[in-house]
Amino acid sequence: MPALDEDSLRQESRMSRDAFLRIASLIENHPLFTSATEKPQASPQEQLIVALHRFGTFGNAGSKGMVSRKFGISSGTALLYTRRVICALLSLEKDVVKWPTIAAKREIKHAINEQYDFPHCIGFGDGFHVILENKPAFHGDDYFTRKRRYALNTFAVRSCGVSWNCTTTYMRVGIRTLMTKKLDHTRAVLWTRACIILHNLLLEDYYDPLWNENDDDRDDEEDASAVGINIDMDDTQAGKEKRDFIRNYVLLARSLHN
Incomplete structure (x- = not known):
């Protein structure tokens, strides 16, 4: 987004300008960004920044209504941009989120042993919650956690700076959605998978802890x-x-x- 200075772009997208442009270039040729009518779409970069803002906010700040007013678009357009970006990111999944090869496992075991003095280990697993804004309408009590909120249980596998998907990878994700049917659950999972892909694409990018200064x-x-x-x-x-x-x-x- 050329209209944003470097610091503003980092705060909006939680990544550097170079990383933003690189990710935009990876998804810009996806068919979803080609208009089926004579009316042109917004550029993939504009759609990406809207989706990234929703991915990086929690609660009401990530709602399609507040996002639409922030970017001067309709609520339906904010939702459409987000879904297009999620689909485009998912097309990269097989190349970005994968288990290591046999040769890579040997390198990982050596690196972990050197760094942590932990022999014969190829990764670390941990569980976390993808927090839901509301109680799901279908079997809602099943989503209630020991931390007294509604969430999806997930599991992370991480090794030597590179993450592979088991069910998901480790990151904090909040989804503001009503879970009233199976499709809603599917969308929540796709949202999380898209964030996993972004996470792995940004492993080498600069990260500023101040971006999370207001997080819970x-x-x-x-x-x-x-x-x-x-x-x-x-x-x-x-x-x-x-x-x-x-x-x-x-x-x-x-x-x-x-």
């Missing part, structure tokens, strides 16, 4: 306090201490078992 950190505070980590320290140090705690716990358990 209750989960991190609960997890940190459970293992005795000081939540006032920076994210990198806190993450390192948590990883070290888990590694030492697993190694101790394995030694006792042997």
